[in-house]
Amino acid sequence: MFYALTLTPPYVSLWAPLGLLAALSILYAAIYRAFFHPLAKYPGPLLAKVTGLYMVNQAIRCRDTYTRYELHQRYGKVVRTGPNELCFADAASIKDIYGQSSEPCLKAPYFYDGFTLTGTSSVFSSTDRIGHARMRRLLSHGFSERGVLCFHDEIRIMVERYLSIMSQSTPTIAKTEPAVELHDLTHNLFLDITSQLSFGKSFDILIGGDHDGARDIETYFNICPLFGVFPVARYLPFGPFKAARKAQPRIIRFVRSCIDDFKVRLSQGTSQAGLLRLMVEAKDEETNSSFSVNELIENAVIFIIAGSGTTAATLLYLLYEVGRRLEIQGKLEREVRATFPDLDAFPDFETATKLPYLNCVVQEVLRLRAPIPTVAPRVSPGKVIGGEYVPAGTIVSNLAYTTQRDGSVFHNPDSFIPERWEHPTAEMKVMHRPFSTGPRNCVGMHLARVQLLLTVCALYQRFEISLDPRMTEDMMVQRDQGVMTPVAKQLWVRIRPRKVD
Numbered sequence: 001m002f003y004a005l006t007l008t009p010p011y012v013s014l015w016a017p018l019g020l021l022a023a024l025s026i027l028y029a030a031i032y033r034a035f036f037h038p039l040a041k042y043p044g045p046l047l048a049k050v051t052g053l054y055m056v057n058q059a060i061r062c063r064d065t066y067t068r069y070e071l072h073q074r075y076g077k078v079v080r081t082g083p084n085e086l087c088f089a090d091a092a093s094i095k096d097i098y099g100q101s102s103e104p105c106l107k108a109p110y111f112y113d114g115f116t117l118t119g120t121s122s123v124f125s126s127t128d129r130i131g132h133a134r135m136r137r138l139l140s141h142g143f144s145e146r147g148v149l150c151f152h153d154e155i156r157i158m159v160e161r162y163l164s165i166m167s168q169s170t171p172t173i174a175k176t177e178p179a180v181e182l183h184d185l186t187h188n189l190f191l192d193i194t195s196q197l198s199f200g201k202s203f204d205i206l207i208g209g210d211h212d213g214a215r216d217i218e219t220y221f222n223i224c225p226l227f228g229v230f231p232v233a234r235y236l237p238f239g240p241f242k243a244a245r246k247a248q249p250r251i252i253r254f255v256r257s258c259i260d261d262f263k264v265r266l267s268q269g270t271s272q273a274g275l276l277r278l279m280v281e282a283k284d285e286e287t288n289s290s291f292s293v294n295e296l297i298e299n300a301v302i303f304i305i306a307g308s309g310t311t312a313a314t315l316l317y318l319l320y321e322v323g324r325r326l327e328i329q330g331k332l333e334r335e336v337r338a339t340f341p342d343l344d345a346f347p348d349f350e351t352a353t354k355l356p357y358l359n360c361v362v363q364e365v366l367r368l369r370a371p372i373p374t375v376a377p378r379v380s381p382g383k384v385i386g387g388e389y390v391p392a393g394t395i396v397s398n399l400a401y402t403t404q405r406d407g408s409v410f411h412n413p414d415s416f417i418p419e420r421w422e423h424p425t426a427e428m429k430v431m432h433r434p435f436s437t438g439p440r441n442c443v444g445m446h447l448a449r450v451q452l453l454l455t456v457c458a459l460y461q462r463f464e465i466s467l468d469p470r471m472t473e474d475m476m477v478q479r480d481q482g483v484m485t486p487v488a489k490q491l492w493v494r495i496r497p498r499k500v501d
């Protein structure tokens with residue numbers, strides 16, 4: 001022991017000053033960030049002001065959105081959520097951050113760079129203004145409200161399949177247990193539709209069960225948002241990181257083969273309508289360019305990621321919120337059944353989109369249970385945001401989760417009241433943005449609406465639906481993992497096919 005002690009002085013002399021220097025640098029950075037940084041005047045938790053690890057910890061615990069919301073309740077409409085980050089919840093900054101502008105706040109690369117398979121950007125992950133505008137032009141025709149109506153038949157076929165699986169399950173299960181679980185079935189419906197449109201070939205999970213490509217995409221995209229924040233995570237040799245790395249080349253091979261097959265069918269004149277066809281055939285006049293193969297891969301995959309879980313979660317929450325309120329359910333059923341009385345005639349979108357109460361219900365679900373009300377970070381170019389100058393390079397966002405619950409704009413903000421949308425105020429329209437707003441709003445908004453309205457109309461047209469008593473609010477708490485989905489991953493309902501004399 002004494003021998004050991006006699007060895008310590010040289011180490012002490014080497015490490016002690018280094019340790020002291022490190023401690024002093026950390027202390028200096030913390031004091032600077034808390035009291036002298038250009039963002040020092042903004043309120044927020046002390047820990048968030050001095051280290052980005054505060055919000056990283058919230059994200060790892062799936063509490064990023066909830067924590068930001070709580071911070072807005074505590075500190076007000078502008079909160080410093082990181083050493084170099086401000087999170088807003090007022091009306092003015094929505095336009096300043098996300099609106100069309102000659103000085104736009106571009107998407108923050110640290111967040112969006114992770115969403116790539118090949119190293120090429122998709123329309124979602126692009127952080128470059130000009131490159132992004134080119135992709136939006138290439139996609140604009142097919143994603144327009146008229147454009148997505150070309151996919152009506154593909155969508156109808158899948159929804160018919162979904163309904164038929166439900167009516168088949170009901171009588172057999174009914175002998176012992178008159179309930180059907182809709183969470184997985186609904187996710188599979190939208191995975192099947194989106195893969196049909198994006199890859200020209202459906203996963204067919206509704207009829208065929210598990211699909212390797214779908215599993216790989218889920219494995220990779222559950223982890224890849226971390227790659228932007230911690231690039232080193234791409235190379236970690238264990239657990240989900242390793243699984244994601246292994247899935248990556250398989251996804252690229254799979255999507256490339258779908259594209260190749262599709263091009264053959266296109267040349268033979270046997271291909272169907274869909275997003276892939278739109279992308280393969282699109283030409284941008286302004287740059288005289290088309291999508292490269294890697295851009296086709298990136299975009300086809302991002303449509304699956306951005307388009308299936310979001311639409312599924314919206315439908316599940318609609319069935320849940322409506323199912324809990326008999327009065328609302330009755331009103332919706334009466335509207336749908338009076339409009340589409342013939343059970344053999346599948347509802348059409350042009351009629352469905354004009355149903356006033358249905359539209360109110362969808363708006364209210366998207367207000368209270370939006371799938372992406374989460375942080376959408378942008379970089380300030382150095383401009384006035386929400387009335388104050390925000391220095392260049394500051395990460396800024398405006399949280400829809402908070403604005404859509406603002407009690408000064410939405411009365412009884414935590415209650416589900418579709419009627420509030422019968423006469424929305426101008427402020428409600430600004431604060432409500434489930435599909436975001438401005439040049440980076442959701443390109444798939446019209447497609448989502450077509451899928452949702454057709455499925456909801458067909459469900460209430462054909463079935464008597466009621467919530468199973470086992471459903472509790474705890475099961476439907478939104479799990480905050482980028483896309484907000486029911487934590488229990490279950491929605492149990494009782495379903496009886498309707499009979500009309």
Ligand code: HEM
Nearest residue numbers: 124303306307310311372376434435436440442443444448
């Ligand atoms: C109810 C369903 C949906 C909701 C609530 C929704 C919501 C959103 C939101 C909030 C954004 C902005 C995200 C950000 O800035 O980080 C977004 C972007 C996007 N969404 Fe959707 N989405 C839905 C369905 C879809 C569908 C069906 C597709 C395509 C098949 C799609 C494709 C995209 C893409 C590609 C972007 C990026 C657009 C760009 O940056 O130019 N979404 N969506």
